[in-house]
Amino acid sequence: MPAVASRGRGRRTINEINMVPFIDVMLVLLIIFMVTAPLITPSLIDLPSVGKASRQPDKIIQVIVNKDDSLQVKTDDATAPTTLTGLAADIKRVQGAKDSAAAANTAVVISADKNVKYESVVKVMDILQRAGVQRVGLSVQLAN
Numbered sequence: 001m002p003a004v005a006s007r008g009r010g011r012r013t014i015n016e017i018n019m020v021p022f023i024d025v026m027l028v029l030l031i032i033f034m035v036t037a038p039l040i041t042p043s044l045i046d047l048p049s050v051g052k053a054s055r056q057p058d059k060i061i062q063v064i065v066n067k068d069d070s071l072q073v074k075t076d077d078a079t080a081p082t083t084l085t086g087l088a089a090d091i092k093r094v095q096g097a098k099d100s101a102a103a104a105n106t107a108v109v110i111s112a113d114k115n116v117k118y119e120s121v122v123k124v125m126d127i128l129q130r131a132g133v134q135r136v137g138l139s140v141q142l143a144n
Contacts, residue, residue: 057107057135061094063087063128065112069120084123088131095133111139 062074071082073090082090095106108128112121121138128136 057105059095059106061091061106061108062139063091063108063110063124065110065116065120065124067113067115069116071124084127087124087127091128091131091133105135106133107135107137108133109137109139 059075064072064074064079066072071084071087073080073082073087073094075094080090091108110121110124110128125136
């Protein structure tokens with residue numbers, strides 16, 4: 001109920017907000033936050049990092065997907081055309097199927113033209129994965 005002040009002949013109500021309870025609540029909350037803030041330990045997030053491979057690849061094989069969905073296998077010394085069905089055999093041949101340690105440390109990089117459908121790149125990745133290639137990457141070129 002608002003306070004009533006009498007002045008002279010009429011009674012008027014005082015239209016003021018009592019700020020004391022509001023200040024009391026704010027001070028109690030401030031004290032609670034000041035006491036609990038040092039008790040909260042910050043959590044650490046272990047994010048993966050780029051470029052921290054255990055070993056650099058011995059050999060890099062590049063699979064190039066052209067605009068017309070034709071494929072090429074490029075190594076250090078040569079570039080050979082291939083098909084989607086013969087891709088796995090060509091990669092195994094280039095890796096050297098006799099030495100499994102060298103084959104495991106050989107990276108295959110897929111380079112695709114920007115006009116190639118995403119489906120074609122996924123098909124190449126699927127074939128490489130089914131062939132047992134462990135290290136598959138995508139080539140990225142930055143625009144100047």
